[in-house]
Amino acid sequence: MTATATLQVSNVATSTPVAAKKQFSLHVPLNQLTLSPTNVRRVEPTGISELAQMIASQGLLNPLIVTRLVDQDGLPRYGVEAGGRRLRALQMLTATGALFADFPVECKLIDADSAIEVSLTENISQEGMHPADEFDAYHAMFQKGVTAAAIANKFGVTELHVQRRLKMAGIAAELFSLYRANELTLDQLMALAATDDQETQVRVWNSLPPYSRSAHQIKNQILQQEVPSSDKRVKVVSIEEYTAAGGEVRVDLFSEKDDAVFIANPLLLNELVAKHLEDRKAELLGAGWGWVETSLEQVHSYNLGSKYQQERPVPRAPTQEEQAKLDEMQDRLNDLNGKIDDCENDDGADPEEVGKLSDEAAELDQEIDALTATFIDTSNPNKATQGVIVFVGWGGIDCHYGLRLKGSVGDAQSGVGSAQGKVKPDFSERLMLNMTSHLTVALQASMIGNQKVALAAAAHRFAESLMDHGSFNNPVKINLTSAKYELEKNSDSLAANNGHEKVEKALDRWRQMLPVDKALWLDWFIGQPQGASLEMIALGTALATTAVHTTNGASQGNAHGLIKAVGLDMADFWAPTPETYLKHMPKGKIIDAVTEATSATVSEPMAKMKKDEAVQYAAAKLAGTRWLPSALKA
Known part of the structure; x- marks a missing residue:
């Protein structure tokens, strides 16, 4: 008969206080022990396997407290009143064959x-050991030559647990005293243990105000001179290559992520990365590219436009190896996203685990983007006059191909950089801004009256946004910036431009039509015939268009297609008056303008005139001639 039958507590009456009652020591066969029904601990205990390992290693250090019981067959049994965890651990050892x-x-x-009194007394009187005492105890054993693995085996914990405790026992004494006094948390202590330098630990702690002493902030301060293994540079230079070159690494015992290894010498890492970039540069130059630049930093495609023109890369199909790698990465990403979805639907999911999964998914997504970006055909027939930027991306070394510096040789929109060398410009920078601002107002006014061209220009811009770099601020992902402020800054004579009045009238008309409350504008457009929306798109596109001169000629040059499309003749909008042109030009250029517009005979008297007199003379002679300077000619 087993001892699992109904048990009865034997009644032996006594009135002696608990502390004075007699206790008899004895050894009881394990199979005659069972948990007493009067044991006050009802919650299922934890850590049984660790306790079993400690008992197997060191024996049972504390006896069990028992009372006599009998089962329904009258056989003797002993109920454990205090020591239920130890009983379960012993039973576990029996089940595994250890006992x-x-x-x-x-x-x-x-x-x-x-x-009941004894059971309650033992369970509530045992104060948990302060972790600092555990750290010191482990450290004392380690100093006597006991290895971390042996300590872990003795106490039924993992070797990593012991290593972490030994690490924290090396914290600066003044900080450890704060921890003992509960003035410093365990998380803060683990963050300080990110360095073995006790002076650094104290300096970082004292340098941070109390409200900025979170574990995250402490660790960031300590590790600011180190590079985590999750850094994209480690995708180029492996830990093995770095250590082979003499680099030191530090392992963060408290990190639960994959970036537990830190590069202690960032300068050496950068040198090794730069060598890889230079090797790639040599390959590309050998392949016929005209120039190659390298960068240790990420170079985003949306930042290229200010300095470079790029020939759109021609996509290619991935190789079998690339496709297999891509499929593997995509399968892994799908698996991660599935786990994240499951966690989000589980109210009991661990937020930290969800965060780890999300971080891993985000990093993998970046690696997939970096890989697919390499699926381009680099056999560019124009490569000799174009270049490549080689940089460190999330997937390793990455490249932007088919680049040409704006204003360089071969740039159809600029005349600088030619074999003839630099030529003194015909107009000053200030005058160019003034004149091309007039050109812009005229172009805007012409586009307002040419809805077809304005909508085509908008479609072209939308295509660039969707297919190229996109826009980032508005929900609809389209940014519209009026050129009005820029134009008024460049020229104080725009009111004389015939297009200025047309632009202002168009804006005034819309101000009258739209509801006063801007919140009603969307519903208003939806309720109007489609033509109203098309008209507004055309107006907005027109007023966001600019042909203002830039140092590389890009804006003005890129507007030539629109100028031609609307049939713009600047003579309808602009005239060479003293304010708009003549007083800003040298006398010789003024004479050339009058000669070109009329004849040498008409301009001949100007040679003997002073500048102010020549300006007034030229204004009179040029009036009505429709003469334009080269910068304003179509």
Whole structure:
């Protein structure tokens, strides 16, 4: 008959206080022990396997407190009143074959009437050991030559647990005292242990105000001179290559992520990365590219436009190896996203685990983007006059191909950089801004009256946004910036431009039509015929268009297609008056203008005139001639 039958507590009456009651030591076969129904601990205990390992290593250090029981067959049994975790650990050792079923267990026998009192006394009187005492104890054993693995085996914990405790025992004494006094948290202590330099630990702690002493902030301060292994540079230079070159690494015992290894010498890492970039540069130059630049930093495609023109890369199909790698990465990403979805639908999911999965998915997504960006055909027939930027991306070394510096040789929109060398410009920078601002107003006014061209220009811009770099601020992902401020800054004579009045009238008309409350504008457009929306798109496109001169000629040059499309003749909008042109030009250029517009005979008297007199003379002679300077000619 087993001891799982109904048990009865034997009644031995006594009125002696608990502390004074007699306790008898005895050894009871393990298979005669069972948890007493009067044991006050009802919640299922934890850590049984670790406790079993400690008992197997060091023996049972504390006896069990028991009372006599009998089962329904009258056979003797002993109920454990205090020591239920130890009983379960012993039973676990029996189940694994480490102990015999009748292994004699040291016990202390008490009277049944004091069972509940004794059980409660033991469970509530045991104060948990402060972790600082555990750290010191591990450290003392380690100093005596006991290895971390042996300590872990003795106490039924992992070797990493012991290594972490030994690491924290090396914290600066003044900080460890704060921890003992509960003035410093365990998380803060682990963050300080990110360095073995106790002076650094104290300096970082004292340098941070109390409200900025989170574990994250402490660790960031300590590790600011180190590079985590998750850094994209480590995708180019492996840890093995770095250490082979003499680099040191530090392992963060408290990190639960893959970036537990830190590069202690960032300068060496950068040198090794730069060598890889230079090797790639040599390959590209050998392949016929005209120039190659390298960068240790990420170079985003949306930042290229200010300095470079780029020939759109021709995509290619991935190789079998590339496709297999891409499929593997995509499968892994799908798996991660599935786990994230499951966690988000589980109210009991660990937020930290969800965060780890999300971080891993985001990094993998970046690597997929970096890989697919390499699926381009680099056999560019124009490569000799174009270049490549080689940089460190999330997937390793990455490249932007088919680049040409704006204003360089071969740039159809600029005349600088030619074999003839630099030529003195015909107009000053200030005058060019003034004149091309007039050109812009005229172009805007012409586009307002040519809805077809304006909508085509808008479609072209939308295509660039969707297919190229996109826009980032508005929900609809389209940014519209009026050129009005720029134009008024460049020229104080725009009111004389015939297009200025047309632009202002168009704006005034819309101000009258739209509801006063801007919140109603969307509903208003939806309720209007489609033509109203098309007209507004055309107006907005027109007023966001600019032909203002830039140092590389890009804006003005790129507007030539629109100028031609609307049939713009600047003579309809602009005239060479003293304010708009003549007083800003040298006398010789003024004479050339009059000669070109009329004849040499008309301009001949100007040679003997002073500048102010020549300006007034030229204004009179040029009036009505429709003469334009080269910068304003179509």
